[in-house]
Amino acid sequence: MKNGTELTKWWAQTLVGDVKSFSRIHDTLYSPLYFYLFKIVKDEDIAQDILQDLFIKFWERKERFGPINNVKYYFFKSARSLAINYLKAYRPESLDPENHKQVDVVFSAEDLIVNIEVGREARQILAMALNTLPKRQKEMIFLRYFDEWNYDQIAEVTGLQYQSVVNHVHRGVSQLRLKLTENKKTFPRELVA
Incomplete structure (x- = not known):
């Protein structure tokens, strides 16, 4: 871009x-x-x-x-x-009934791991893991890692405070790491480290 x-x-x-x-x-x-x-x-x-x-x-x-x-x-x-x-x-x-600005971003296996060579099973597990995250965390991870935005940019677009964005991304990554660790045999070591 x-x-x-x-x-x-x-x-x-x-x-x-x-x-x-x-x-x-x-x-x-x-x-x-x-x-x-x-x-x-x-x-x-x-x-x-x-x-x-x-x-x-x-x-x-x-x-x-x-x-x-x-x-x-x-x-x-x-x-x-x-x-x-x-x-x-x-x-x-x-929409989330409590917060009408929260959207649900759904990932497919094809959307994921564009630059990482992993098998089909790994992509499916990652897609499933991402889709178990709360709506806000999914959106933050999508913007942070797939669109490569920084935290300030995400805060600006979503209208959230900077620290809130950082917290959502951190919690989402922690949850993903836990899910991926459960499936270590499928993923390269650098993805779950």
Whole structure:
């Protein structure tokens, strides 16, 4: 993915009506945003519809947004908000009844271990282990380790305090380590150490 500086430059050019710059933002962010939204709404068409709405709103309201320092995170935060609003309106049962901003991110074996060579059984065990985590921990681990965001960025997108993000990630990793340790024979040593 392009670095934040390029996205910020393209957004500045978008503010003066440069369609090509906005198109570059779209091309750069579409896939990771789609993947994130799909994990939240669990429906390809809905994820695409939300994403289309997101880009239309950003284009039509660009003057209201003004300069944005962290374009990627602003788009992710906005996408997450639109997804939660969709779930509240059409599938309220999919949200945590106590906290309507908590979403359930579901992992498949294919989503996992992109750069690590492990067997099919190991991927399935890891996917099952991830899916046993509480919703918030799954989302934090997804953003931290699969999207490679830092804690500040995760806090910004999710609206949580920095320490809360750190705690969620730490607890999630601890739980995963415990589950993986139970299945040591399946995983390379460096994954469970």
